[in-house]
Amino acid sequence: PPSYGPVVWNEDQEPIREKGTVEERLHQHMIATVSGDSRRSYGLFLGLAEDDKVRPMLADQLQYLGLIDLQDTVIGRKARNTGHKAIRARAITDLADFIGWDRSHGVYYMGVPDMAIGPLYYSLYDAVCVRIASEFPDAGVNLKQTNQTPLSPAEVEEMVRQLMEVDVDAVWNLLTIHLKNGKSIRSLGDTIQIGAAELILRTTVPRQFTNGQHPFDYCNVANHWMRSSDNPYQPRILYLMASFINDVAHENKLQNSVIEQEGASFDLSNRAPDSLLRGLDEAIMALDFPRTTALADAYLRSGADRKAYQSTVALCACRFQDDPHNQKITISTFEEYGHNSTHLRDRLLLATARLLAGWVKMPGERDCFARFEKDWSYH
Numbered sequence: 001p002p003s004y005g006p007v008v009w010n011e012d013q014e015p016i017r018e019k020g021t022v023e024e025r026l027h028q029h030m031i032a033t034v035s036g037d038s039r040r041s042y043g044l045f046l047g048l049a050e051d052d053k054v055r056p057m058l059a060d061q062l063q064y065l066g067l068i069d070l071q072d073t074v075i076g077r078k079a080r081n082t083g084h085k086a087i088r089a090r091a092i093t094d095l096a097d098f099i100g101w102d103r104s105h106g107v108y109y110m111g112v113p114d115m116a117i118g119p120l121y122y123s124l125y126d127a128v129c130v131r132i133a134s135e136f137p138d139a140g141v142n143l144k145q146t147n148q149t150p151l152s153p154a155e156v157e158e159m160v161r162q163l164m165e166v167d168v169d170a171v172w173n174l175l176t177i178h179l180k181n182g183k184s185i186r187s188l189g190d191t192i193q194i195g196a197a198e199l200i201l202r203t204t205v206p207r208q209f210t211n212g213q214h215p216f217d218y219c220n221v222a223n224h225w226m227r228s229s230d231n232p233y234q235p236r237i238l239y240l241m242a243s244f245i246n247d248v249a250h251e252n253k254l255q256n257s258v259i260e261q262e263g264a265s266f267d268l269s270n271r272a273p274d275s276l277l278r279g280l281d282e283a284i285m286a287l288d289f290p291r292t293t294a295l296a297d298a299y300l301r302s303g304a305d306r307k308a309y310q311s312t313v314a315l316c317a318c319r320f321q322d323d324p325h326n327q328k329i330t331i332s333t334f335e336e337y338g339h340n341s342t343h344l345r346d347r348l349l350l351a352t353a354r355l356l357a358g359w360v361k362m363p364g365e366r367d368c369f370a371r372f373e374k375d376w377s378y379h
Helices: 022-034 038-049 055-068 084-099 105-111 123-135 153-165 168-180 185-201 206-228 234-251 259-263 273-285 289-302 306-319 325-339 346-358 367-377
Strands: none
Touching: 022 038, 022 055, 038 055, 038 105, 055 084, 055 206, 055 234, 084 105, 084 206, 123 168, 123 234, 153 168, 153 185, 153 234, 168 185, 168 234, 185 206, 185 234, 185 325, 185 346, 206 234, 206 325, 206 346, 259 289, 273 289, 273 306, 273 346, 289 306, 289 346, 306 325, 306 346, 325 346
16 A cells, blocks of 8 residues: 555544433533544544433534634744634534434544644633633523523624724723623624624735634624523623734734725726626636725625625635635624624625735636636537
8 A cells, every 4th residue: 555645633433321310421522622632532422412402502512612722822822723613613513403413423533633732721711710700700601591681783883993903901901891781791792793794894904804804703702602602601701802902903003993994996886786896706717906905895885785795705615626715704704793792794895805815815816717617518
């Protein structure tokens, strides 16, 4: 056999079925994961996944474990996970729900062992736990039930500004004040998601778009988890989301908005919506992100059909191959647009188009689509 090729780093294994209550077995799975015992973590997961009554709790815990594994900073760091553990955890549970948990062993083998593979980053979550325990008598575990007031439009805009401009301690202090004032978990999560879009909208260097995209996708997983779960530790994740965005804003010096100045170079005032969409398709495929953003902004400001806009952008995303981040950002932004409660939610759709046109593409990134056009579209 050849001496090169794929290496099997982790052999598949049988489920571990330990005695104890469901809560005790889930706790053992958590301990194995955070301690980096990949084989035990995976085996315990397989054992727990056999019981259909346990699966919702296991899915909730897996996403929680992915969300708390986040580096304290990306500034000056080569080793980082940029939220991939959270994205992977949701991929596992979403695929299992779609395929069926009984038929998803291949999905588990693909993703679950990695949840305990190092480097593991829990120091930021540790800091959040200390902060929230010192600020709230119940460590914040009842905030989702007690806090029901949404942020006002002015509060949303001020929070986005601070995410971009101030230091992380000030951002965490603002979060704490809002939580103490009864602001809802959902409203805060939606506002932080707008901040993630702002990272993309302020990026002008192609290779740096990835630095805005990863916080956006991480926050999408976090918001999905908060919408679909009643886990009492959800308020803590808000601090991680905010920290990730604030950290990237300072890493890439994104304190100033740029799209207004960029847009002034384009006169799109007399373009009909259909014309704007055709231009948007062309600009994305030309990887011209300033023109893409201007066309997208003009279309969205016109109040025209959002579904037509989403269809145009989604088709552009599907033409690119070899890097699924092009499709992932599109899914993330569309999902968050559908749920976001702020008055700035159009900025989520704007960020999608800008990133598709701006992020560096792989060599030959349109070969498959070109072959499709040649062999199928015109026959």
